Each structure stands twice: as structure tokens, then as C-alpha cells.
Amino acid sequence: MAPPAKRSKVGSACQRCRRQKLKCDIKRPCTLCVRAGVGCETADQWRVIQKPQKDQRRKTSSKHKRNSEDEQPENAGITKRPWSSSTMSLVEGAFSLHSSTPPETPSVNALPGGQGLHHSVSPRLGITRPADRRPGRPPTTNSWPQGPRPALAELVSLLPSQEVAALLVDTYFDRIHWFMLIFHQDDFRKTWQEMYDLPRQQLIESFPNQGFISTFLVVIAIALQYAGEHRQDLLKAHGISPMDLKERILSTTRAKILDIVSLGSLEAVQTCVLLGTYYLYHGKPELAWPVCGCGLRIAQALNLHRKLPQTAFITSEAYRKNETRKRCWWAIYEIETFCSMSYGYPHSIKDSDCDVEFLDPSAKSVTGQSPASADVMHDCTATLLSYKYLMSKLSVLINDILTDLYGLGSLKAETRQGGSTGSSSLQRLVRKVSALDARLQKWSAEIPAELRLDRADTTTYTSIDEMDQDIGASGPRFEAHIYQLQDLALKLAYENARILVHRPLLAYKSKFPAETETEELSSLVRDTVNLSLQSCRDAALSTSNIEKTPIFSLAADTYATAFIGMHTFTAGVMLCVLISMEPLALESHESKMGLRRLLRMQSLLKSRAHSSLNTQGLEILERLTKLVMEKELKEMLKSSEDEQRSVPQPGYSRDESNAQHLNESGQMLAMTERILDNEATFNYVEDPAMSQALFDFDQGVSFK
Known part of the structure; x- marks a missing residue:
């Protein structure tokens, strides 16, 4: 029998002990790894990471900002503030052309930014940039803290019968899913059926995916809003008042939102995205912004904005989970950009902190490769995911538009040596507009022929009633309808x-x-x-x-x-x-x-x-x-x-x-x-x- 290999001495813990926070010894292989029968690898030495040089544009922007403190603008009568991209500021500008008073808050409070137009502090002066935060370690549980809680029991009590739930799930995927694409449809349908296979009490105590319950409730609440007359009649036949059930679900979910957020799970992010977009699109932007903000913070804590380490082999299940993570992140990114553009609020996501890939629009196999950046064009046959891929790329471009033309970086530089403020300001603006317009045209050229509206001369459904009666729609006819939408x-x-x-x-x-x-x-x-x-x-x-x-x-x-x-x-x-x-x-x-x-x-x-x-x-x-x-x-x-x-x-x-x-x-x-x-x-x-x-x-x- 060969003598055991001599163990060498080292000055730091091995990778396994460091990762699991175990007390490692000073020899290799360490005792704990030997007992576990696993390889013992020494952790890499700490090294200083050189911070990448910041974009020259940011340097010049800061330089201009410092210079502006000591110089006076050429046009003293014009307040030097960044543009606001919000639509309601355009409305007030249109009214001012006629020396007319813009609409007061009560008549516009459902429109994005309608609550803050007449505030004493201008939104231009209130634009700030978020601090550079590093996400902490993501939560490792999807259960309610401290065991079953009354909040979970209250949410479970709102679940309708299985027949009603099936109708509403079909309605969601018929009317809403094509626009959001935040789930894999097969996974969602499988999970909700598993949830209904359990008794209510067991669902509260031991359902392994408790965060899914709140997500499911918001899904059926949105579906209730978009159930047509035929589907509403079916619901009433089961003793369901669509509007009453919808309001009970939304009010309860809103009241328990902190309990949901405390899960820190992917499903909590999905709940915030769905609830936030519902409020945004239904006249309650004052609720949409903070709810979506909660989803963003959880997503960052889960590192959804970072790509996962590459491995030599990836299973089909791992691929789908990664794509689900990306779907969730890009849904957050899109709604954040949309809110920033519509409200005129600052964008809360720093692209320099994000390296997650775009969705794979092919979505056919684990070998599909997602484009790594917005500059890479992905040439493949159009699928229903191509829409989400293109909207994500456009959101990145819009974020750059908001930063370059409407953010603090767009403040007009003061007088420079050898030129006037008006001249240099227009010169920079022309350069930015031209560059951004070229990028927009490049994005447009990437749209496949199947997703160009000028091809849609007819529709696959002749009326809303026909569309409403096609429950759980699928097949080429429905796919053609989704493409047109x-x-x-x-x-x-x-x-x-x-x-x-x-x-x-x-x-x-x-x-x-x-x-x-x-x-x-x-x-x-x-x-x-x-x-x-x-x-x-x-x-x-x-x-x-x-x-x-x-x-x-x-x-x-x-x-x-x-x-x-x-x-x-x-x-x-x-x-x-x-x-x-x-x-x-x-x-x-x-x-x-x-x-x-x-x-x-x-x-x-x-x-x-x-x-x-x-x-x-x-x-x-x-x-x-x-x-x-x-x-x-x-x-x-x-x-x-x-x-x-x-x-x-x-x-x-x-x-x-x-x-x-x-x-x-x-x-x-x-x-x-x-x-x-x-x-x-x-x-x-x-x-x-x-x-x-x-x-x-x-x-x-x-x-x-």
C-alpha cells in the first residue's frame, strides 16, 4: 500500500472552506476536504483590481460642470436646466404657445407625471443620479420569514376554484402575455397546477414555491380586467364577480407588498413588475413607480443584472432558468426606462453595472447564443421572443437618449474660449442627435420582415367577440395574431x-x-x-x-x-x-x-x-x-x-x-x-x- 501523500502547508483557507465559511487548517489537502472526499483547492490570492478608465464623455461633462460655476451664460434669460422627456411637460408647452393655462392636476392625475406638474420645485431641478451601489448576497430562500404567516394565509384565501383559475390563466396568455413575456408559459402552467393539487392548509405550510402565490394572484387579477363579455359570463356562471374579485386581490396584494418583497425571490420581482405595470397602465402612476422600484432593488440583490459564469456544459433546465432570469431583468429594465421617459424621472439603472445578455430570440435550444451587447445584431428567424429582444435593445438606446439629451449630462456648457455658449451648445446637440438617430436606424433595420406593420393588411380575427371566444388560443392563427400585435x-x-x-x-x-x-x-x-x-x-x-x-x-x-x-x-x-x-x-x-x-x-x-x-x-x-x-x-x-x-x-x-x-x-x-x-x-x-x-x-x- 502506497504511503499517503505528504500534505503541504499554506497560509489561507481553501476555496471550499472559504465558500462554506468552515474552519480550515493550514495543510493541503485540508482535513475537512479529505473527510468529504472532494478536491481541496487553494483560493486565489487577493489582488488589486484596477478600476477601468471612465468614459471620456463623463470626464468632459464633469469638467463642464465645474467650469459653469465661474462663468455666466450667454442667454441669461434662459434657465440652464436639462430637458425633461416627460410627455406632460410637452402638453404644458403646447398650451403656453397659446398663452393658455394647462390642465390642473385633477384632470390629469392618471397620466404619468400628472401629480407633480404644479409642484413648487421643478422636476428639472429635482433630477438626481443614484449612488453606485453594490448588491449584497442574494437571499437563499423562497419561504415566508419565520414560517407560515397570516399574510400568506390571507393571499391563499383569495384563490378561486380550479375551473375559474384555468379560465383566467388562459385569458392572461391570450391577452397579456405577448406584451410582457415575463414567464415561460409551460413552466407557469405546470407550477399553478401543482399548487392547486395541494390542500389549502398544506399550501400554506409546505408549498415549496410560496412566492409564486402572489405572482399567480396578480396574473389572474390582470386577466379579470381583460376578460371579454363571453368570459365574464362564464365567470358569473361560477358565482364570480370579476370586478369584485379583481379589487380584492389588488387591495390585498398592495397591503401585503412588504411581506412579498421580504421573500427576495424571483417571484417577488415578477409580482412587483406585474403589479407596477398594471398601475402604470391603469391611471395610478403614483403607485407604479415605487412598486417597480421595489422589484428593481430585489432584482439587483439577486444579481439579475449580471450574467452567470460560463460553463462548458449547460443542461436544458439550467438554460431555461437563466432565460427566465433574463426575462425578469429586461422586464424591469423596460418598465424603468418607460417610467423615466414618461414621467421625466431619473433612470435608476446604471448600464456600466450591468453585463447580462439580451434574451435569445431563437429560444429553440440550449446552444442558442444571446447577443452580448446592443451593438451586436442577432440574425435569426423571427419568433415570438424577437419582440422582447428588440424592445430590450430599444430600451437601452432610449436610456442613452435620456442621458445624453435630457439628463444632467445634457446641461448646456457655458462660454468656452474661442466660442459662444449658443454655438457650442448647438454643435454638441447636433452631434448627439445625429449619432443617436443613426443608432435608432440601425435598430430599425434589425426588425425582421414578420414584425413590420406594413405587412399586416388583414387580421386573423374579424372582431373582438371572436377573439374573446377563442379561449386558450394556440396554433398558426393565434401566432399570426400575436405577431401583428x-x-x-x-x-x-x-x-x-x-x-x-x-x-x-x-x-x-x-x-x-x-x-x-x-x-x-x-x-x-x-x-x-x-x-x-x-x-x-x-x-x-x-x-x-x-x-x-x-x-x-x-x-x-x-x-x-x-x-x-x-x-x-x-x-x-x-x-x-x-x-x-x-x-x-x-x-x-x-x-x-x-x-x-x-x-x-x-x-x-x-x-x-x-x-x-x-x-x-x-x-x-x-x-x-x-x-x-x-x-x-x-x-x-x-x-x-x-x-x-x-x-x-x-x-x-x-x-x-x-x-x-x-x-x-x-x-x-x-x-x-x-x-x-x-x-x-x-x-x-x-x-x-x-x-x-x-x-x-x-x-x-x-x-x-
Whole structure:
């Protein structure tokens, strides 16, 4: 028998003992590892990690901030504050163009940001950046602390019969799932059936996935909201009052939210996401923001924003669990970005802290590789997950738009040596807008043909009633229907992003005469600003043309109805602003036709009565439309001399599609290069009236 190997001495604990917090000895292999029959490996030595060099953009931003303390702005009358991206500030700006008082809080409190418009402190002044926090060790349990608690028993008491639950689960996956995609459908269906196989008391005491109970309840509560007449009749036949059960579930879940959050589980994150989005899309943004914030904090504690270590072999189960984690994280990221864009709140996620991959849109095998970054294009056959993958990438881009154009980093730098504030400010803004527009076009080019709305000439369902009676829908027909709904959502999100990118340039106008400005540069800058104005108009008109698509009416009865309403509302307010700028221009007639279509769209959304948000949006658009028409009448009655002042400078043709917009983007890039290379002074200054109008517009949109 061979003698035992001599054990060497070391000065630190082995990896296994360090990980399990065991008392290791000083020899290798250590006694505990020998007893356990496992390999004993020495932990790596600690080493100093060099912090990566920060982005040069952040350095220059800080430098500009320090310099601004000692220098005075060129335009002292214009308050140097970052833009707000919120829609309600756009509303207030639109009303200010007519010297009219914007809507008061009671009539806009269902709209994002509607509660804070008239606060004494401007949202611009209240923008802060979150501290750089490192997540702690994630919780290791999915059970209620200290054993079964009354909160769990109260939630379990709300569970309906199995027949009712089955109907509501089908309704969720028929009407809501395509928009959220936060679960794997097969896993969810399996888990809820296992839950119902247990007696109620055993469910409280020993169900291994107790966090799922709250998630399941929120799922069926949302499904109750979107059950059509046929399904409501089926529920009533089982003795269920849909609205009463929905309110009891929501009120109880809201009351027990801290108990749910204390689980610190993936299901707790899912509950917060579902509950938060429900409040956001149904007129209660004051509840949506903190609830989604709770979900974000749990997700960060669970390290959902970090990718898992790569292994040589991954099982099918491990792959699905990882994809579920990513679904949950990107759902959080999207709603955080949407809230930040709509409310004008600061974004609470730092991209530099996140390295989790995007979802794998193929979703067919464990060998599928997720794109590692937003710059990587994923070319594969379209699936129902392609929508979520594309929306996640767009959310990252929108976050950059909010940071570069609307955040603290977008504050106008003060006077520099050799240039004026107005010149350098416009120069930087043109560069940013051009770069972001190019990224947006790259994202649009990645959309597969199956997810382009212009292909949807007909629908697979002829009416809402037919859609309502197809319970537990599946197969090619239903899949084609889901594709069309996702087409619509992607189209709206894209056009809204175009408006978001180009809005800041609308605040500039030329200052004539200008001795230092070359004729070529003057034309280039004017054309760049005009292209942004045109892009905003094109995007709003393209949004209005969605009314002509057959899928729009059916989409108004799904979970996306408020999402649709918020984007059509923004497009309508933007058209009101553009018409007010040039009420007698040729383009204004087409804009008024687009505004008319958007009013009809809002009216249809309101009639479905799923959210008070659409009701308030329609009322504001109608009021703005009256002001626009009154201004047009005043302009028409002016003398011919005054009328000539409203004639716009030569612009561009309005008959443009997305393909033509790609050409516009190329024009903007080319003009930007020529502008930035020209050493002549930019003689464009910010128009105080328009700046205030756009700022007020942003505050107004936040009311939503």
C-alpha cells in the first residue's frame, strides 16, 4: 500500500472552506476536504483590481460642470436646466404657445407625471443620479420569514376554484402575455397546477414555491380586467364577480407588498413588475413607480443584472432558468426606462453595472447564443421572443437618449474660449442627435420582415367577440395574431423614439444677420434643424396612420391599450406644437389630418374603458386642438404683411416612408460632419419662447 501523500502547508483557507465559511487548517489537502472526499483547492490570492478608465464623455461633462460655476451664460434669460422627456411637460408647452393655462392636476392625475406638474420645485431641478451601489448576497430562500404567516394565509384565501383559475390563466396568455413575456408559459402552467393539487392548509405550510402565490394572484387579477363579455359570463356562471374579485386581490396584494418583497425571490420581482405595470397602465402612476422600484432593488440583490459564469456544459433546465432570469431583468429594465421617459424621472439603472445578455430570440435550444451587447445584431428567424429582444435593445438606446439629451449630462456648457455658449451648445446637440438617430436606424433595420406593420393588411380575427371566444388560443392563427400585435407595439415605440431624439433641436432658430457665418454653414445648420422638425412631424404622422391598420381595433382590447394611448397622445401633442409654430404652412394641413386621426384613435381607446389615462389624454388633445384652430383663424385674419411672416422656409417633401427616413438619417450624418468641421461660428441661438414651450410640454406629458 502506497504511503499517503505528504500534505503541504499554506497560509489561507481553501476555496471550499472559504465558500462554506468552515474552519480550515493550514495543510493541503485540508482535513475537512479529505473527510468529504472532494478536491481541496487553494483560493486565489487577493489582488488589486484596477478600476477601468471612465468614459471620456463623463470626464468632459464633469469638467463642464465645474467650469459653469465661474462663468455666466450667454442667454441669461434662459434657465440652464436639462430637458425633461416627460410627455406632460410637452402638453404644458403646447398650451403656453397659446398663452393658455394647462390642465390642473385633477384632470390629469392618471397620466404619468400628472401629480407633480404644479409642484413648487421643478422636476428639472429635482433630477438626481443614484449612488453606485453594490448588491449584497442574494437571499437563499423562497419561504415566508419565520414560517407560515397570516399574510400568506390571507393571499391563499383569495384563490378561486380550479375551473375559474384555468379560465383566467388562459385569458392572461391570450391577452397579456405577448406584451410582457415575463414567464415561460409551460413552466407557469405546470407550477399553478401543482399548487392547486395541494390542500389549502398544506399550501400554506409546505408549498415549496410560496412566492409564486402572489405572482399567480396578480396574473389572474390582470386577466379579470381583460376578460371579454363571453368570459365574464362564464365567470358569473361560477358565482364570480370579476370586478369584485379583481379589487380584492389588488387591495390585498398592495397591503401585503412588504411581506412579498421580504421573500427576495424571483417571484417577488415578477409580482412587483406585474403589479407596477398594471398601475402604470391603469391611471395610478403614483403607485407604479415605487412598486417597480421595489422589484428593481430585489432584482439587483439577486444579481439579475449580471450574467452567470460560463460553463462548458449547460443542461436544458439550467438554460431555461437563466432565460427566465433574463426575462425578469429586461422586464424591469423596460418598465424603468418607460417610467423615466414618461414621467421625466431619473433612470435608476446604471448600464456600466450591468453585463447580462439580451434574451435569445431563437429560444429553440440550449446552444442558442444571446447577443452580448446592443451593438451586436442577432440574425435569426423571427419568433415570438424577437419582440422582447428588440424592445430590450430599444430600451437601452432610449436610456442613452435620456442621458445624453435630457439628463444632467445634457446641461448646456457655458462660454468656452474661442466660442459662444449658443454655438457650442448647438454643435454638441447636433452631434448627439445625429449619432443617436443613426443608432435608432440601425435598430430599425434589425426588425425582421414578420414584425413590420406594413405587412399586416388583414387580421386573423374579424372582431373582438371572436377573439374573446377563442379561449386558450394556440396554433398558426393565434401566432399570426400575436405577431401583428407585436408589430404595432414596435412601430409605436420606434416612432416615439424618433420624436424623443429630435425634439431638442426644435428649440433653436437662426439669428440674422450674422457677419461671421458663411452662407454654406447657415444653410447646413438650418437644414439640420429642419430635418429634425421634419422627423418629428413624420413620426407623429406615421403614428396617426396606424389608425388605418386593421389590428389597431383589436389591440385596443389588450394589455397594450394604455401603451398605445400614451404614444398616440404624445404624437398628437407634438402635431399641435408643430401646427402652432406655422399654422398657415402647407405641412400644417397634413398635420391637422394626422391630428384628426389621432383624436379618433384616442376616442376608440377611451371607449374600451380599460384605463382613465386614455380618457384624460383625449380631453387634453381636444382642448389643444381648439386652441390650434383659434390660432390659425387669427393668422388668417391678419394683414397680408403679417401673414408672410408665417410662411416657412423651404423644407422637404412630406411623402416619406421609413426607407426615406433612412435616407434622411444619412443626410443628417453628412451635414453634421460638414457643420462640425467648419470653424465658422454657429449663429443659431436657443429660442427662449420655444425652449419654454418644449419644457412646459415635457412637464405636461408627465401628467400622464
